[in-house]
């Protein structure tokens with residue numbers, strides 16, 4: 486039995502979120518449009534091999550971003566916790582101030598050099614004024630400006646006897662807001678890993694006009710095979726938008742073994758790109774053309 490003990494009712498956590506007008510008015514989103522500029526554009530997910538050496542992780546991430554952009558990607562996603570091994574024992578050591586840390590500097594340079602949008606997976610963030618840690622995704626435009634920041638809302642606490650025990654809330658504090666940002670291709674939503682289990686976040690993103698929801702994530706060897714793809718296909722079909730996940734590569738010498746299988750799903754719930762668990766970049770063209778292929 487999976488104990489999802491930190492699950493709380495989203496209507497409470499977002500009780501102040503402004504849902505405008507009649508929420509169900511555009512249930513099938515007939516008016517949501519990709520920008521005229523982009524009937525389709527290429528995206529990339531970098532399934533990065535993450536080590537305990539932060540500088541090495543940052544150099545590797547930047548090199549892979551430049552490689553993906555040379556291959557035509559215009560929007561590039563990194564995995565959850567790309568600068569540090571995933572684990573409550575590591576977060577404080579690898580945590581950085583945002584925007585004054587070295588990971589933000591590296592990703593901003595990489596975005597500017599590659600002239601791409603970057604969804605920077607996540608890093609452990611330290612808020613200097615409170616000392617609190619967050620699991621935070623930063624987003625950059627092609628000029629290298631930091632344009633959005635998402636703090637993981639739903640922290641991953643799990644206890645499956647004999648399989649996996651993990652309590653992210655031991656060291657990380659939860660975020661309390663939703664994150665959507667504009668690109669020249671259309672509006673994009675971002676959330677992190679366990680956030681994908683809470684359908685309301687994706688529904689609100691769709692209602693707000695997002696064309697895709699990106700989830701940097703690091704599922705594990707227990708819940709990965711059970712739910713990773715199913716959740717992505719469900720969120721995509723529910724909301725008729727693209728769902729994109731980006732995991733670290735699997736490292737069997739680490740304390741937390743990521744499932745891998747970074748995946749891109751179209752608005753019909755069909756997997757259009759995926760992989761196994763090694764370090765690799767996956768690509769897909771996303772845009773309005775998907776419905777002509779039904």
Ligand SMILES: O=C(O)CCC(=O)C(=O)O
Nearest residue numbers: 641678679703704705708
């Ligand atoms: O929801 C799950 O099963 C895994 C979530 C997770 O690994 C995370 O939030 O980091």
